[in-house]
Amino acid sequence: xxxxxxIVAFGLTLFAGxxxxxxxxxxxxxxxxxxxxxxVALGFSAGVMIYVSMIEIFFKAKVSLVESLGVTAGSWxxxxxxxxxxxxxxxxxxxxxSVENPHETRRVEDINKSKSSVDRGKLMRMGTFTAxxxxxxxxxxxxxxxxxxxxxxxxxxxxxxxxxxxxxxxxIAVAIPIYYATDDKKKAFKLSFLSxxxxxxxxxxxxxxxxxxxxxxxxxxxxxxxxxxMVFISLDELLPTAREYGEAHLSIYGLVAGMMVMAVxxxxxx
Numbered sequence: 001x002x003x004x005x006x007i008v009a010f011g012l013t014l015f016a017g018x019x020x021x022x023x024x025x026x027x028x029x030x031x032x033x034x035x036x037x038x039x040v041a042l043g044f045s046a047g048v049m050i051y052v053s054m055i056e057i058f059f060k061a062k063v064s065l066v067e068s069l070g071v072t073a074g075s076w077x078x079x080x081x082x083x084x085x086x087x088x089x090x091x092x093x094x095x096x097x098s099v100e101n102p103h104e105t106r107r108v109e110d111i112n113k114s115k116s117s118v119d120r121g122k123l124m125r126m127g128t129f130t131a132x133x134x135x136x137x138x139x140x141x142x143x144x145x146x147x148x149x150x151x152x153x154x155x156x157x158x159x160x161x162x163x164x165x166x167x168x169x170x171x172i173a174v175a176i177p178i179y180y181a182t183d184d185k186k187k188a189f190k191l192s193f194l195s196x197x198x199x200x201x202x203x204x205x206x207x208x209x210x211x212x213x214x215x216x217x218x219x220x221x222x223x224x225x226x227x228x229x230m231v232f233i234s235l236d237e238l239l240p241t242a243r244e245y246g247e248a249h250l251s252i253y254g255l256v257a258g259m260m261v262m263a264v265x266x267x268x269x270x
Contacts, residue, residue, distance in 0.1 A: 009149030012160035013142050017199025019164035023171020024192035042242035043251035045165040046234040047258020053227040065220035081221040085228025124181035131174045131191045135198035142202030144226040166238050
């Protein structure tokens with residue numbers, strides 16, 4: 001593997017993960033959530049991830065596996081790895097309690113509610129568990145960004161930006177209950193910021209485990225799994241959250257825009 005691509009891939013994964021900090025900054029320095037913008041942005045992120053997964057990543061995985069295993073075995077391996085990625089992220093999601101789910105819609109305005117009726121202990125637990133849940137969710141996302149960027153840096157950039165956008169509401173979801181419980185903006189920001197570190201950690205662990213075994217078959221299986229992971233994230237997390245933040249049609253407009261931008265950007269690199 002090219003050392004330059006590895007450095008770029010790690011940098012992109014770090015950027016995507018630590019964008020949770022942007023969410024906490026928005027929570028503390030804006031008075032009102034721009035729900036329409038978030039709805040479009042999350043829809044855009046989903047559009048990028050779905051298009052690039054189904055059109056680009058799945059195709060590259062299949063080419064790699066077919067060349068190594070033959071048409072029949074390679075095609076079956078691609079489909080199997082794709083749904084394997086979906087089942088993996090679904091299993092991770094299953095073990096995250098719904099009350100602490102990081103994708104529960106929260107708004108900046110929540111931080112200004114009266115604190116007299118707040119159960120601080122409960123909110124502290126909610127914020128801590130949300131940070132942990134995000135860390136668990138972000139681990140495979142980090143591997144997805146890193147793997148894509150190693151093979152194709154331009155593809156990695158698109159995926160990193162899409163994941164960074166979807167990490168912003170996650171940062172808000174951590175920061176608000178932690179601040180609510182402690183009255184400490186620094187602590188809330190730190191936990192929100194650190195929850196995104198699991199993405200570069202996922203990239204490092206994945207690299208260390210797979211480095212010695214990296215070949216066309218491993219790449220194909222990993223790439224197809226990444227496609228499945230990103231499709232599931234888009235359908236299960238991004239689009240529902242986008243629809244909750246704003247008008248239903250805005251998320252779909254964002255989705256189509258994301259697909260169009262991704263399609264054009266891929267054509268420009270032909």
